[in-house]
Amino acid sequence: MDIFIGIRFKKETAKRFQEFSKTHFKSHTEAMATMLDFFFYNEISPKEKLGPTGRTIEASLKKRINAVIAIMRDMEKSQTKPTVAMLQSLFEETEPKKKPLILEKKVLEEKQEVRFQEKQNNKNEF
Template structure:
């Protein structure tokens, strides 16, 4: 039975036979009684503020394809920005902040002086 509607009485609505058959098949697909299927349909139209007379517009499939194309375009733009702007800028910044080590000079800065011992001249020699 229909949950919450057990105590309500049935009423009749007249439908054309082909419409009634189509609706019953749809109700079986939905897995609900005819009353609950019709209630779900009405709720859907009210909640989404739709009218069966109006066209919904593009289908979900076409909208999905449009979104995929836009996302692909954004990804392409970001990749181009990374190649042309970000990577060269990072390389320049790294080269600026690298520690520059001076090249070794051929001449040492501090030279040790070698002291030469003076040889004292001996004035007198013993025999």
Template sequence: MDKGYEKERFESVSIKSSVVRKFRRYCRNISKSQSMALLLMIEFFEDNGISPTESMGPKMQTLENLIKKRINGVIAILKDIEKSQTKPTVAMMETLFKEAEPKKKPLILEKKNVEKMTEVRFREKQNPSNEL
């Protein structure tokens, strides 16, 4: 029995015999009772707002084209953000950090200063007893 529909009574509907055979074959393929298969079909059409007489082809193509347009729109927005906001901001930050770098000050005892100092003021005292 169909869950939730056990206490309902059956009604009859007049359907052509060729349609009934096709419908019963379809119900066996989806493993549903005839009532549940018909209910699923009706709910599908109502939920999706389509009519059984409409073709799904153009609607799916239209939907696909709409999605592609929106994706292209999002890509264009991201590229614009990158050009107008991200790249200029990065450039400004780089220039700020380049200017903020400390200037290299020469060390006190650089080579050029050592050459000037040829005169030695203090010498180590040498003990004659330490000589070998």
């Protein structure tokens, strides 16, 4: 069986510790041992400030993410979409209109003139 020892704390501090211990640990001894181990292994003092809290870090990250999203939307509107549209228009498969050469145009006009006509047979002649 373990031996217990009494330590004197102020009443307010003892109540805070008991509430904390009840919510996170099975016993007060386990709570105190875990807290002491935390400070020992991480080589920090409980009087040191660890820097910004999780909430302040989250808020600053949200601001940065929103700024990045705004930059990406602007890039998409001003750069990406117009570039894609130009590339698509370049690679669309459309048949080019055949423009006759100047020389071919004269030959076509000459061919349109009819030199010979077929003789039409009248049925009444027979």
